[in-house]
Amino acid sequence: YFYLISDLCEENSLDKILNEKLVLCEFIVKFIMYRIFQAVNYLHKQNIIHGDIKITNIGFMYKEKYKNRNDIKIPIKDLIDEVCDDKDLQEELLSTSNYEDLSFKARKYIHNLSKYEIKLLDCWTQEIFIKNLVDYDNSDIFLNINYYSPELFDGCITKERDEWACGILMFKLLNGDYPFEG
Secondary structure: OOOOOOOOOOOOEHHHHHHHOOOOOHHHHHHHHHHHHHHHHHHHHOOOOOOOOOHHHEEEEEOHHHHOOOOOOOOHHHHHHHHHOOHHHHHHHHHOOOHHHOOHHHHHHHHHHOOEEEEEOOOOHHHHHHHHHHHHOOOOOOOOHHHOOHHHHHOOOOHHHHHHHHHHHHHHHHHOOOOOOO
């Protein structure tokens, strides 16, 4: 038996957001990738390789400490749309490194965005599907090899696999397409 236990990400997942917006602005990509790199760094320090970093395995979750407050909950999709559609806000957020120097609008935006956690989901599930594909010739299983590092095709599973996938993910978020055809 194979049991997968994961957080319930009630908010939009990253792939659902990208279905409507083909690319994200640099500030949102910076925000997302920073959190993903933190998660990957933590896993690697624990000698764990995620092995399946891709857009469909990135979820957003409203932080527990804000759920019971009277704060207005702005959906993550609306927050992403707000900054991606406002060039002045993007410029201010990217150019100002001191929080105190930001305008009220930018500080409010950062406050609302910080209420969300970015979750890295489905650690190692792809390996089970790959093994199943090879061992039982289940050729109907679809694999998204766009994120696979070159050494993976030689059977080498390393921490660099996650770093490669993060680079592919960042490229996809900024450009709307993969750097290589899979």
